[in-house]
Amino acid sequence: MADEVFFEQSHEQSQIKxxxxxxxxxxxxxxxxxxxRRGGDxxxxxxxxxxxxxxxxxxxxxPILVLEKAIADPDMRRMxxxxxxxxxxQSVSALTMAINSxxxxxxxxxxxQVRNEEVGTEIxxxxxxxxxxxxxxxxxxxGYKGLSLALINSVLKNWGCxxxxxxxxxxxxxxxxxxxxxxxxxxxxxxxxxNWIREKSNGLSPEEREALVIEELSQxxxxxGARYVLPFSFKNDQGTRTKHYLIFATKEFKGYxxxxxxxxxxxxxxxQGVPTFEYSPASERFPLLFELSRPLDDLEDMLLSDFAGQRxxxxxxxxxxxxxxRYIKKNYKKALTNLEAARKISTExxxxxxxxxxGVATFGDNVVIxxxxxxxx
Numbered sequence: 001m002a003d004e005v006f007f008e009q010s011h012e013q014s015q016i017k018x019x020x021x022x023x024x025x026x027x028x029x030x031x032x033x034x035x036x037r038r039g040g041d042x043x044x045x046x047x048x049x050x051x052x053x054x055x056x057x058x059x060x061x062x063p064i065l066v067l068e069k070a071i072a073d074p075d076m077r078r079m080x081x082x083x084x085x086x087x088x089x090q091s092v093s094a095l096t097m098a099i100n101s102x103x104x105x106x107x108x109x110x111x112x113q114v115r116n117e118e119v120g121t122e123i124x125x126x127x128x129x130x131x132x133x134x135x136x137x138x139x140x141x142x143g144y145k146g147l148s149l150a151l152i153n154s155v156l157k158n159w160g161c162x163x164x165x166x167x168x169x170x171x172x173x174x175x176x177x178x179x180x181x182x183x184x185x186x187x188x189x190x191x192x193x194x195n196w197i198r199e200k201s202n203g204l205s206p207e208e209r210e211a212l213v214i215e216e217l218s219q220x221x222x223x224x225g226a227r228y229v230l231p232f233s234f235k236n237d238q239g240t241r242t243k244h245y246l247i248f249a250t251k252e253f254k255g256y257x258x259x260x261x262x263x264x265x266x267x268x269x270x271x272q273g274v275p276t277f278e279y280s281p282a283s284e285r286f287p288l289l290f291e292l293s294r295p296l297d298d299l300e301d302m303l304l305s306d307f308a309g310q311r312x313x314x315x316x317x318x319x320x321x322x323x324x325x326r327y328i329k330k331n332y333k334k335a336l337t338n339l340e341a342a343r344k345i346s347t348e349x350x351x352x353x354x355x356x357x358x359g360v361a362t363f364g365d366n367v368v369i370x371x372x373x374x375x376x377x
Contacts, residue, residue: 013234013279015059016234016279017140017234017246018061019065019266020164021062021065021066021164021246022062022065023262024248025045025069025136026069027258028258029043031254033075033076036134041133042081042133043079043080043081043133043136043160044132045081045083046082046085047066047084047085047138048119048137048140049085049141050063050084050086050091050114051063051095052090052091052098053094053098054098064102067082067102067105068102070108071103071104071107071108080108080109082110082113084113084114085114085115085116086115086116087116087117087118092115092116095114096114099114119151120146124150127151132157132161133158135155135162136163137161137162138164139164139166140165141166141168144172144181148188149187149221152165152224152226156225156249157225162248162252163226163248163249164246164248164259167244169213169242169243170243172188176194176197176198176213177198196216200212206241210242214231218247221249226251227253228248228249228252228255230247230263231245231246231277232246232267232277233245234246234278234280235278235282236281240282257329261328261329264326266279268280271294272295273331274296274327274331275326277326296338299331300339300344302321303317303332303335303339304339304345308371309371309374310370310371311369311371313365313366313368313369314336314367314368315365317336317369337361344372347369348368348370
């Protein structure tokens, strides 16, 4: 089976994927727990395609990383419900053994549940009829079977529920016009949108086709209630083609902000401090001349244009402008600092009235910026 080959050894990209999920789970839990505790609710982590827990070389995969974080934290030990599922009985058996062998596993108030079910319409119907406690879902199918808009929607509907899923772009791209898997593609995108992608993609370059597919998937998720969608791509060894994506969906800006920072930190390239939100093994071996691309300069120009004549705080600029763009908060602060130094904006308090760090004035979230009118910029 493809799954068995996949878990033979841990690849660097698999480790990065697991690291992103585990980091977000920890950050998400820390934000959610105080409110959940006041409401008397537990929190939950659900992995519908969990795998065996460890690669055959012994490297821990996502379920074990999540449980280790839970064991180490007093709040999570008391409050976390974990449900792991896999359709492969051998993986279920291996995962159960890996979980039971974890030091401190008996300290968890809720014993981890390990299930052996096929992910399909029945699981979707179950989630649709449940009121979910705050839950972080990880959906990592090997290909595309079991992944659907209905599934994502069913797990995002309640407060505190976020989802990150594996999107095998390479296989899905090949399957879009394959009649034998047409139904799977229709379930994934919705039939009308899948047909539109098939029609629109004719004659497009590979890069344009990829952009079309990811844009349409993101729009479909937003129509299902995910206000914020964030893709992170993984390239092949040569860095020439996208293999797959990790796609995050949430209803809350705070979750989007946290995941954006995590994915930015795992990006293999940055230009002027701006992350690419992709991991490419080739970038590690053959660094590019990043200064040929100057995205921070582009951000400065966009801010002058998009906020011309307006007066608002740094935090408001960041929240309004960052969604759907690859810039993170520190990029906005750097761009605004540069514009301030060039006297292209005015600030309150001004630079000489703000606290300094290492001799440089800070640019706090509450600093108010006045942007000149367009004709003056």
